[in-house]
Amino acid sequence: MGETNIYVYLTPLALIFIALEMFFSWYYRKGYISFQEAVANFGTALGNQTMNVLVAAGVYVAYGYLWENFRLLTIEVNVLTFILLLLGVDFIFYWVHRWGHAINIMWAAHSPHHSAEEMNFFVALRASVTQRLTSFLFFWPLTLIGFHPAHIYMMAGIHLFIAFLHHTEFIPKLWRPIEFVFTTPSHHRVHHGVNFKYLDKNFGEFLIIWDRIFGSFEEEQEKVVYGIYDHPRSWNPISINFHFYLVLLKLAIAAPNWWDKVRIWFMPTGWRPRGLEAPPKIEITTENQAKFRPTMFSMSRPYLAVQVAAGIALMMGIISDVFEWGTAAKWIGAFLLWWQIVNWAGIMEARKWLWVSEILRLAVTFSALAVMYGDTNAAGLLIGAAAFTAACALWTLAFFRPGASRLSFASFR
Secondary structure, three states: OOOOOOHHHHHHHHHHHHHHHHHHHHHOOOOOOOHHHHHHHHHHHHHHHHHHHHHHHHHHHHHHHHHHHHOOOOOOOOHHHHHHHHHHHHHHHHHHHHHHHHEHHHHHHHHHHHOOOOOOHHHHHOOOHHHHHHHOOOOOHHHHHOOOHHHHHHHHHHHHHHHHOOOOOOOOOOOHHHHHHEOOHHHHHHHOEOOHHHOOOOOOOOEOHHHHHHOOOOOOOOOOOEOOOOOOOOOOHHHHHHHHHHHHHHHHHHOOOHHHHHHHHHOEOOOOOOOOOOOOOOOOOOOOOOOOOOOEEOOHHHHHHHHHHHHHHHHHHHHOOOOOOOHHHHHHHHHHHHHHHHHHHHHHOOOOOHHHHHHHHHHHHHHHHHHHHOOOOOHHHHHHHHHHHHHHHHHHHHHOOOOOOEEOOHHHO
């Protein structure tokens, strides 16, 4: 069974599209991308890639068992079966996606993606670490039909990349026949809207036909307002990923009835325990939306740009064999990557604890490299890493300590 991680190939393609959108947004002065949210989204994506490795392992084990013992057919991949598998994944994901907006615990897994307050390719990367697990709880019927687990995992990645391409404001409505059959950026902008008329619409990722058939389609008309009604108000990837789980936990603890404490997790979104009813929802509009835009440390932008590049390299070492790391090294790398992206949030929110955490992270990361490469002919690598670590530490001490100068969001866009 081939176990190549499809994301090793899809990630560079996504980065190319991101670079193109950044260039055209700058060239045409569109303002579609803000620096802080882009970094937060990208950091969330890097953390999510560590989950993809675990999901892949689970797919190969659980789906492999089903395929080996219970499949009805053995389906080889060719042009026809490739299309059928894509349609199968798309149909199942339509319902997973729809349930993700309709059931509290599934919304907890999906809402991190919707908490972005912009629409660009960075937002496409803002996926929840738990949604990957949630999605693969439902694709197993494809193994019983006869599709190989490796092919299902591959197609789920391709399907996710198709969905990635919808997250942009650059592409207007397309030719009507295309808009009628396929999901387009216009359709998906509606899906991300908090406008009352756009809520819980357009769940299809490849075909919009599913929405037309099952009554969840809405045309893009008025300007879309992006975000969610219970925003985490943080760039921290842990807060972004687990915010609504915490909301549900607090409601479960506060619920006076024991049955309500249990069923709140599985009730429709918006349902509240008896005695804890929510006030009427006020529609978020372009006029009243208060986006999360905290001040951040001065001189953050060049530092974070360098750290993003380092984060990409670290992620590639985790999800591929480019550095020939063993399992233990990849687990250590995943821990260091999460520490890194949490610290990015600390920089962008000008947190007092950041400078201590960043100095410690730099020291631990260099120590890990020294242990991993100390017995090899990698003196040049370690000297370079030592110089990089020292430069980052000096930058942190100079610009990120409490009382350091800060920039508002408007001056840092």
